[in-house]
Amino acid sequence: MLRRTHPLLAPTAETGSAETGSAPSESGSTQVRYRTVAVDGLDIFYREAGPSGAPAILLLHGFPTSSQMFRDLIPRLADRYRVVAPDYPGFGHSAAPDRDAFAYTFDAYAALVDKFTRQVGLDRFAIYVMDYGAPVGFRLATANPDRVTALVIQNGNAYEDGIAGFWDPIKAYWRTGAAPEREAIRSFTSLQATQWQYTHGVKDTSLISPDAWTLDQALLDRPGNQEIQLDLFYDYRNNLPLYPRWQAYFRDRKPPALVVWGANDEIFVAPGAEAYRRDLPHAEIHMIDTGHFALETHGPQVAALIRDFLDRSVGSSRA
Incomplete structure (x- = not known):
């Protein structure tokens, strides 16, 4: 049975949905709207802003967060671009179907995001x-190369150069798929681990709002969500054999x-960049003196780099 969006998080007449909400207007293009659309019977939550006819950018989040990682970036881009940021199933405010009803794999996520974009x-x-x-995103790009206009890559890996010691316990799980190795990495879903992801490698942690890891952890702590995340850790092994295909696409x-x-x-790690x-x-x-979540400490600088890059690469709609 599918667990759909929590009633308290369901779209209202005020926020709208993909079916009923109005598109952002040119005059208020930086207004962020919070929408939900049904894709293959699953409620997929997303954030959207920007002129409907402007060049588009799709923001794809990482673990353990959701589209909330883009909460400040979206309005910094939306005067010139249509910006769309979905939550994957099991993350953020999207549905979290039972594991026997939905395969938590990167193949499944890519197929669903493809349908979502359409x-x-x-x-x-x-x-x-x-x-x-x-x-x-790289699955989506290799399957639809003519639809993808440009890539913005922020601590997103496509080379084994980028994988170092952090992954050793996860690789042990890949080798066996067994319960002891699965349990050994359960702590990766803990509050301590989530906070570490935000703060490790950061020179000035006062720049990072604790709201970010607190919200992420609250969603990780939902019943059954740890098992979803452990399934994804295990499935990550299937990404590495695709690296040559992604590199050929590049x-x-x-x-x-x-x-x-x-x-x-x-x-x-940095060699992956x-x-x-x-x-x-x-x-x-551009290498930035910060950790995993660069937007948390260097949001304005990253936004400026993206705006300049996209203006030159795909053009813009200047509101």
Whole structure:
């Protein structure tokens, strides 16, 4: 049985939905709207802002967060771009179906996000990929290369160069798929681990709102959600064999690419950023003195880089 969006989080007449809400107007294009659309019978929550006819950018979040990681970035881009940020099933305010009713895999996420983009009218779009957003977004791009106008990559991996010691206990689980190894990484869903992801490698942690990890943890702590996350940790092993396919896409299609990377990240380490130069020699790479969640500490700087990059790569709608 599917667990749909919690009633208290369901769209209202005030916030609207994809079926009933009005599109953002040109005069109020930076107003963020919070919508829900049914995709394959699942309620998918998303944030949207910007002129409906402007060039689009799809924001794909990572673990353990949701589209809330883009709460400040969206209005910084929405005067020129249509900005859309969905939550995957099991994350944020989207449905969290039972594990026997939905396969929590990156293949399933990519297929669902593909359908989502078509339902909300994203025909061509740039993609911002971060963490889990990379295996979702790169699947989407390789399956639909003509629909993707540009890549913005923030601590999102496509090279084994980017995977270091943090992954050792997860790799042990990949090797066995057994209960002891699964239990050994359960702590990755704890409050301590979530806060560490936000603060590790950050020089000035006073820049990071504790609201971010508190909200993420509240959603991780929902009944059954740890098991969903452990399933995804296990399925991540299926991303690495796809790296050569994604790299071939980079070489063959040469999408405009901006790489913005928290240089002190231990989850996806700095060599993973530099590796993009092998297949995207014209990629613009910016290493930032921060950790995994670069938007939390360097949001205005990252937004400025994205605006400049997209203006040159795909154009803009100047409201």
